Amino acid sequence: MVSKKSDETYCGKRLMADFYEQDVLTVAPSLLGKILVVKQPSGDVLRYKITETEAYRGHEDRACHASKGKTRRTEVMFRRGGYVYVYFVYGMYWMLNVVTGPENEPQAALIRGIEGYEGPGRLTRVLGIDGTFYGEDLTSSKRIWIEDNGYKASFITSPRIGINYAGQPWVDMPWRFILTA
DNA sequence: TCATTGATTTCA
């Protein structure tokens, strides 16, 4: 056993590229129960269990920002899974997404809730996540990553929130995943 | 239910 302790994580397994490169409809529900780890500028390390996610899937999904093509804002979604996609909405809130799937397959899982802080805008505020996290690599970043603690999650699904503009059939796709136990 | 808030996108 290695007892060396540094700022690297050693308790729990950091999720690597092979996890994120799966389809978003596999990754999004799999993220439930995983531990989101964010290191603060102060040096504190915050750990929260992920409780709610949503899947945004590729150019066909009209609710996905990348469905209209690659722009500076959505560019990171076209990379391989494992990068962080952060964007700003309603003039106040940062949204935290995890890019999934292979390269040139724009997909992302929106982290909608963590234990104790339900709501995508609330969790980023608590964790101190802002635009500087755009493009961070979850497989190598020193300040944000996700760990697997072996927890087996059960969950329910429902339609996604706040995407009525996307129209059918996307409005009713049950691509929101909520941890139940 | 409505005010807040500003980057992105769309229309000229």
Place this chain on the structure above:
DNA sequence: GAAATCAATGAT
């Protein structure tokens, strides 16, 4: 340039 849009929250 200007106007409309928006994966939200919290106060009323």
